[in-house]
Amino acid sequence: MAMTREQMDRKIDEHFSFEATDNVEGVLSTLADDVEHDIVGSPTGPTHGRAAARPFYESMFADLSESSVRCVKRLYGDNFLVDESIWSGRAPGKPFGLDGKNRPLEFRLLHIVEFTDNGDIKRENVWLDFAAILNQLQ
Template sequence: MNRDEMDALFTRHANAEAAKNVPAIMETLAPGVEHDVVGDPSGVLHDREAIGQRYQDLFDQLDEDKFENVRRYYGDDFMVDESHWYGRVPGSFMGIPGGNKQIDFRILHVCEFKDGRMSRENVWLDVAAIMQQLAPAQ
């Protein structure tokens, strides 16, 4: 895939996430996809049902206001997306009650592509920033 195709697919994927549309997200992922949210206790997932559930759990925890691209790097069949996420935490996130707090954090996606879809999605979150913002006031 070229850069424009990768960008278009990733934008479709991010828009589906913002809409909390699990079926639309799953359409962007290749069969046999490797889905890895670093630090998630579920580990690396390949099962589509488990991946869909991971997204649903995330949507129960977070409400996105804005997802802002900072920069992207490209290679043959891969892309690294550095972005900034803004939103609220109505539920608990990472085991910490959100109390509907407004938070923002940096997020890094490392995506590999095959046959017009993402064959690997590796997600890194700025956990320290998240925990700092969700920590109870002292």
């Protein structure tokens, strides 16, 4: 049975709220056990399973702080959504290999998220505006 828009919104908003509080366990709890986690352009390529997604979140939470995500637009289909958002916060670490120097940072994100029938995220595909990140941190 397909999820409603409201159910998908609740799940992705829960996922984003765990990210905003650097809660690795919370983020992982929103993912299916066998999740495909794909940060496009990542040197590791797509990973499979919660354990394989963990290092990305641990690294991201060390490199970025004070994060907030503002939704610009969402599109919906049967058990999937496309979310265009703006991420903003600070870069105290070395996000994406760049020295953040605790500078403010803001960039666009595009998430393509597929859900299992029970509402877990089974595939998270993330595209980010790397040009904007480079412009702010180089």
